[in-house]
Amino acid sequence: MKGKALTPDCIQQRGFALLSQEGFPLKKIRVFVAGASGKMGQEVIRTLVKEDDLILVGASDTRQQGMDVGFVVGLPRMGLDISGPFDVESLRTFQADVLVDFTNPQSVLKNAKTAILAGVVPVIGTTGLDEAELEEIRTLAVKESVGAFIAPNFSIGALLMMRFAREAAKYFPHVDILELHHDQKLDAPSGTAIKTAELISEVRPPMVQGHPNEYEKIPGARGADLGGIHIHSVRLPGLIAHQEVLFGGLGQALTIRHDAYTRETYMPGIMLAIRKAADLTELVVGLENFLD
Numbered sequence: 703m704k705g706k707a708l709t710p711d712c713i714q715q716r717g718f719a720l721l722s723q724e725g726f727p728l729k730k731i732r733v734f735v736a737g738a739s740g741k742m743g744q745e746v747i748r749t750l751v752k753e754d755d756l757i758l759v760g761a762s763d764t765r766q767q768g769m770d771v772g773f774v775v776g777l778p779r780m781g782l783d784i785s786g787p788f789d790v791e792s793l794r795t796f797q798a799d800v801l802v803d804f805t806n807p808q809s810v811l812k813n814a815k816t817a818i819l820a821g822v823v824p825v826i827g828t829t830g831l832d833e834a835e836l837e838e839i840r841t842l843a844v845k846e847s848v849g850a851f852i853a854p855n856f857s858i859g860a861l862l863m864m865r866f867a868r869e870a871a872k873y874f875p876h877v878d879i880l881e882l883h884h885d886q887k888l889d890a891p892s893g894t895a896i897k898t899a900e901l902i903s904e905v906r907p908p909m910v911q912g913h914p915n916e917y918e919k920i921p922g923a924r925g926a927d928l929g930g931i932h933i934h935s936v937r938l939p940g941l942i943a944h945q946e947v948l949f950g951g952l953g954q955a956l957t958i959r960h961d962a963y964t965r966e967t968y969m970p971g972i973m974l975a976i977r978k979a980a981d982l983t984e985l986v987v988g989l990e991n992f993l994d
């Protein structure tokens with residue numbers, strides 16, 4: 703049975719994408735972006751408006767409220783304004799399927815819980831959530847039967863760096879992590895560095911590195927300590943996001959490095975996550991779950 707043919711304009715207005723192979727209209731995934739005026743939020747909007755099967759239905763930020771989203775992200779007028787922080791009721795009015803969150807460590811938990819309670823699947827890129835907060839999201843998602851997705855890093859290169867580091871740690875247990883970011887980053891160490899240390903800890907039992915009697919002449923000189931792995935955070939203008947995992951062995955060293963030179967690096971992973979997360983019914987952590 704064939705559906706009635708829709709004109710392209712009608713398809714756009716009613717939130718349908720192109721027709722399926724059988725000629726039926728495909729429903730677009732309705733996306734709300736929190737943190738829309740920020741560095742990542744803007745890039746996400748510029749990317750998703752080019753995707754046939756995704757539609758931007760709302761964009762919120764604490765900055766530039768009331769301004770047209772197109773103006774904020776450097777595109778033609780969109781006829782959609784930046785809205786302010788949202789609650790369950792106001793979020794429901796956008797009828798979003800997915801909420802993409804690139805806000806800050808102080809806002810992300812509340813936004814995620816609000817989304818789940820509104821029946822909207824949060825896709826979270828914001829870092830800084832601790833284990834207890836993750837558990838809160840996991841429990842609420844189960845209770846409400848709504849999915850949720852979190853990834854500390856959406857770039858494929860960073861995922862491979864973490865995977866290779868976990869593998870290398872089986873043979874090189876002495877390891878330090880050096881993460882380098884732009885100087886506007888709020889949280890330290892980065893979510894990626896924490897995730898890398900956690901992955902290494904799966905294959906390397908906690909151990910003390912360095913001299914057993916070493917001491918810090920200036921507190922913090924040896925960096926943060928996660929299971930005996932030292933994490934060093936650099937913040938400088940000009941940087942985007944970079945990480946080295948440094949392994950030392952007998953007479954040799956191995957360095958695994960990843961560089962993100964632009965924020966476009968995260969976009970394929972984020973678009974994939976939006977598409978996959980729309981069907982989730984529980985919390986999933988990590989983009990690796992969506993890759994073959």
Ligand SMILES: NC(=O)C1=CN([C@@H]2O[C@H](COP(=O)(O)OP(=O)(O)OC[C@H]3O[C@@H](n4cnc5c(N)ncnc54)[C@H](OP(=O)(O)O)[C@@H]3O)[C@@H](O)[C@H]2O)C=CC1
Pocket residue numbers: 736737738739740741742743762763764765786787788804805806807809813826827828829830853854855856857968
């Ligand atoms: N998972 C990944 O692959 C990646 C994760 N990130 C993470 O994403 C997050 C955002 O990064 P970035 O875009 O660089 O940061 P920005 O500071 O550029 O953008 C964040 C924006 O969110 C706004 N904001 C804060 N609270 C709220 C709220 N409750 N509702 C709506 N908007 C809000 C901020 O406004 P104001 O300034 O007024 O607070 C700001 O405009 C960080 O945690 C970063 O670590 C970044 C890159 C990749």
Ligand SMILES: O=C(O)C1=N[C@H](C(=O)O)C[C@H](O)C1
Pocket residue numbers: 829854855883887891892893894895942943944
């Ligand atoms: O703040 C950033 O920029 C980034 N944050 C994420 C993190 O904390 O790991 C991902 C990436 O490193 C960029």
